[in-house]
Amino acid sequence: xxxxxxxxxxxxxxxxxxxxxxxxxxxxxxxxxxxxxxxxxxxxxxxxxxxxxxxxxxxxxxxxxxxxxxxxxxxxxxxxxxxxxxxxxxxxxxxxxxxxxxxxxxxxxxxxxxxxxxxxxxxxxxxxxxxxxxxxxxxxxxxxxxxxxxxxxxxxxxxxxxxxxxxxxxxxxxxxxxxxxxxxxxxxxxxxxxxxxxxxxxxxxxxxxxxxxxxxxxxxxxxxxxxxxxxxxxxxxxxxxxxxxxxx
Ligand code: MF3
Ligand code: CO
Ligand code: CO
Numbered sequence: 001x002x003x004x005x006x007x008x009x010x011x012x013x014x015x016x017x018x019x020x021x022x023x024x025x026x027x028x029x030x031x032x033x034x035x036x037x038x039x040x041x042x043x044x045x046x047x048x049x050x051x052x053x054x055x056x057x058x059x060x061x062x063x064x065x066x067x068x069x070x071x072x073x074x075x076x077x078x079x080x081x082x083x084x085x086x087x088x089x090x091x092x093x094x095x096x097x098x099x100x101x102x103x104x105x106x107x108x109x110x111x112x113x114x115x116x117x118x119x120x121x122x123x124x125x126x127x128x129x130x131x132x133x134x135x136x137x138x139x140x141x142x143x144x145x146x147x148x149x150x151x152x153x154x155x156x157x158x159x160x161x162x163x164x165x166x167x168x169x170x171x172x173x174x175x176x177x178x179x180x181x182x183x184x185x186x187x188x189x190x191x192x193x194x195x196x197x198x199x200x201x202x203x204x205x206x207x208x209x210x211x212x213x214x215x216x217x218x219x220x221x222x223x224x225x226x227x228x229x230x231x232x233x234x235x236x237x238x239x240x241x242x243x244x245x246x247x248x
Contacts, residue, residue: 002169002176002177002178002190002192002193002196003169003176003177003196004193004194004195004196005171005195005196005197005236009102009171010236012099012100012101012102013102013104013170013171013197013234013236013245014236014245015099016053016097016098016099016100016102016103017104017106017245017246017247018104018247019048019051019053019097019099020053020096020097020104020105020106020234020246021104021106021246021247021248022047022248023044023047023048023051023095024095024106024107024108024246025248026043026044027040027043027044027047027093027095028093028108030043031085031091031093031111031112032085032112032113033085033087033089033112033113034084034085034086035085036080036081036083036085037069037071037081037082037083037091038080038082040069040080040091041066041067041069041080044066044067044095045066048066048097051097051099052099053097053098053099054098054099055067055096055097055098056096056097056098056103056104056105056174057094057095057096057174060096060174063077063079063218064079064218065079065080067093067094067095067096068093068094068107069091069092069093070091070092070093070094070109070220070228070230071083071089071090071091071092072089072091072227073221073222073225073226073228074092074219074220074221074228075162075165075203075211075220075221075222075228075230076092076107076165076203076220076230077218077219077220078092078218078219079216079218079219086112086113087112087113087114088112088113088115088119089112089113089115090110090112090115090119090122090123090229091109091110091112092108092109092110092228092229092230093108093109093110094106094107094232095107098174101172102171102172103170103171103172103173103174104170104234104245104246105170105174105199105201105232105234105246106232106233106234106246107201107230108230108231108232109123109126109229109230109231111123118206118227119206121157122159122206122227122229123229125153125154125157125159125204126159126202126204126229126230127229127231128153129149129150129153129154129202129204130150130200130202130231130232130233132149132150132152133146133147133149133150133182133202134235134241134242134244135241136148136186137192137198137237137242138192138237138238138239138240138241139193139237139238139239140192140194140239141191142186142187142188142190142191142192143178143179143181143184143188143189143190144184144185144186144187144188144189145186145187146167146180146182146184146200147161147181147182147183147189148183148184148186149186150182150183150202151182151183151184154182154202154204159204159205159206160204160205160207160208160209161183161202161203161204161205161209162182162204162205162209162211162228163181163183163209164211165203165220166180166181166182166201167179167181167182167198167199167200167202167232168180168199168201169196169197169198169199170198170199170234171197178190180198180199180200180201182201182202182204192237193237194237195236195237195238196236196237197235197236197245198234198235198237198242199233199234199235200232200233200235201230201231201232201233202229202230202231202232203228203230204228204229205222205226205227205228206222206226206227207224207226208222208223208224208226210222210223211223211228233246234246
């Protein structure tokens with residue numbers, strides 16, 4: 001069931017989402033060659049605490065990190081470690097917080113130093129596909145409209161859409177109905193109600209869409225070890241379109 005938010009619940013979502021956007025921004029500013037993903041996690045941890053919020057990821061289904069740090073071929077759910085970033089890497093930072101009973105969830109993939117032209121193109125097209133997905137979302141449209149817009153943008157540019165992970169409804173829980181695939185047919189799927197909150201997140205691969213999970217049971221990597229990018233916003237759905245809540 002897709003949960004429709006009351007005015008008070010929307011205020012709660014706005015607050016949680018502004019915080020998570022601040023945390024992502026602050027953490028992203030520190031992305032540079034030589035920093036470890038653990039150090040990035042610790043920067044996010046301090047910022048989350050400074051707002052009196054909590055990580056929505058730590059302990060979620062046993063996840064051991066405060067944020068997700070996904071380097072190069074890691075699609076999502078990279079666990080912060082002693083891995084040092086190097087010039088030319090890309091890193092997806094995914095942050096979720098719980099504040100006053102509500103969750104916010106946002107992700108962005110950053111360049112580490114100077115990256116290759118093909119990596120740059122992957123980041124640009126992935127971010128563009130999220131924008132196209134957001135633009136195709138409004139009250140009374142269907143879930144398939146979102147995935148269809150994302151998939152068309154990605155495939156036209158020679159990249160592929162991950163099938164194994166999807167966007168989601170969000171609210172008091174990190175993951176609520178509906179599931180939002182990043183592929184599909186326009187006009188298909190359930191109708192999107194006004195005043196629901198969705199976390200739309202694209203996971204885009206340079207090569208094959210197929211992924212595998214490493215032995216830590218979390219880290220999702222591309223099957224061909226080529227690059228992958230992740231961008232995510234939590235939005236409020238209105239008649240005229242979405243309001244992006246994860247901005248600051
Ligand atoms: N980042 C995922 C999302 O955006 C959820 C992470 S689950 C966790 O929906 F367990 F890794 F935290
Ligand atoms: Co996320
Ligand atoms: Co999410």
